[in-house]
Amino acid sequence: MLTVEGGSPIVVGDLVTPGAKRTIAFYAHYDGQPVDPAKWKSDPWKPVMRDGEGNDVDWKTAKTIDPEWRLYARAAGDDKAPIIGMLAALDALKANGIKPSVNLRFVFEGEEEAGSPHLAQYLENYPKILRPDAWVLCDGPVHQSRQMELFFGARGTIDLELTVYGPVKGLHDGHYGNWVSNPIVRLTHLLDSMRDVNGRILIEGFYDDVKTTSEAEDAALAKIPNVEADLRREFQIGATEGNGQSLNKRLLLPALNVRGIEAGHVGEKASNTIQPEARASIDFRLVPNETPDSVKPLVERHLEAQGYRVVHETPDAPTRMKHPKIVRRGLSARAHFA
């Protein structure tokens, strides 16, 4: 059990193979997403087995197990399933008398869903344990084809919160519309300056560190079953980003996802107001060689190049008066294995 102050413990288990020189670590996390029981069909804390139609199944007394049955409980899939999978694999190794040629290490984290706030400190405090020869990160979906899959890696995440300012109070647009700047419009233009509708990031230098795939990687990519037509039907989408490039090619590139935008109200609650501010939440997906520290200055420079004064707190009156365009930015790097 590894601990750091204020953090949830990391649980480590070792299976040492005599004479082995390398250690392979298997990562999973034992924490789950916040749960809203009102959105659950049954108590999320009491596991229930259901068949493909969603009907409860008494699996303990069943003669056979239907592979389409699923266990429903809070965090049963993400990320308890891999832990159970590891135990089953160990049982299978033992039952078949197979001895691994490497040391096996099992590392279960407890803060993944919170953005792993103490992981950097764990890595610093426990370098011998947490820097094995290789990691296998067991947190992710099964491939859509249901075939087993080994990932090259996973894109990291950095969050960016943007707030663009208009007048210090909401104003009637009948009286001031067309003269007082609209912060929503400024924000939409700012977002559009950052990426195009095809997913291409327009921030200068963002692709400089992106490395091209190797021949071995290209060959591996070519063997992945094509599930795109099925996905398009499932998601009901008439077109994809990236001018028809394959999903797997697209996942090898950095991405800028606008995950939320908020200002004023829409529909019945909307009022004819020039809003005082508009906010957007972005997450960047980063690829090998890109780090939060390498992209932060690129983002900062981009905002400034659009004529924005970049601030990190709500601007005061003199700041608002002095700068025609102001954006508050928050950037937080999170060690996300997703």
Add this chain to the structure above:
Amino acid sequence: MLTVEGGSPIVVGDLVTPGAKRTIAFYAHYDGQPVDPAKWKSDPWKPVMRDGEGNDVDWKTAKTIDPEWRLYARAAGDDKAPIIGMLAALDALKANGIKPSVNLRFVFEGEEEAGSPHLAQYLENYPKILRPDAWVLCDGPVHQSRQMELFFGARGTIDLELTVYGPVKGLHDGHYGNWVSNPIVRLTHLLDSMRDVNGRILIEGFYDDVKTTSEAEDAALAKIPNVEADLRREFQIGATEGNGQSLNKRLLLPALNVRGIEAGHVGEKASNTIQPEARASIDFRLVPNETPDSVKPLVERHLEAQGYRVVHETPDAPTRMKHPKIVRRGLSARAHFA
């Protein structure tokens, strides 16, 4: 008392001047905005007089009335104040023995804050009463200089609600970001195609009907006190739209105000999701010669010219699959005197 089915009554009072051939009608509305008592310092339904510092004043026993005192009560300003003003003006006419040379008509509406949903029907049902020789619309703020002001007119309003669609359910952007189209980004691009950051509407033909000001109007505009520096300080804005054009010039042009935008969440509540939809609420301010009927086809054509399939209901699966870009639009004209 004028009535139509389902509508709040319109109250009409006439002061007939013998021999007068013309009738001037004074409009005000007796309804108010929805009230949230929790946001009030005192009961909104009990009028309270306060001085310039916000302290309660016992005005009934005061020897003199300070002109900086204000009466606080729900809808006391918008739009009861003009009604009291009219009564005071009538009292003043009578006290000074002044007889108007025209018939006076007072028309008080009860649904202005709800968008005057029955006003068109009232105008149709009561043409003799509601089509006087001239209207004076008494609903608007005092000029910022506190001088008396007579408006040329008021811009009308038409609302536009836009919904842009992504995948039919929220998707993890680590798995699908860069391949499944992001509806927020589509919406920001669509909005940006409709107006620039300077307030210029980019919808083809939108300025075709806009008439230029007459010499008399230009002369009147030139006499309005310039309050722009004061306003910029009050609103704490470092720049205005329209490349430095004056507020009054800008109010003579049509405007496109994005009054609300919503998709996903920002800040702590944000999640790494490709959202299923993104919504924006717009209101257009229209000038003489522009009507809801004249701009509706321009808006529709613009959306289609951006490659969007325009729908009026939530699209079904075949529609979603067939069209790369889908927008649902709602357009509602409201007779707004503001």
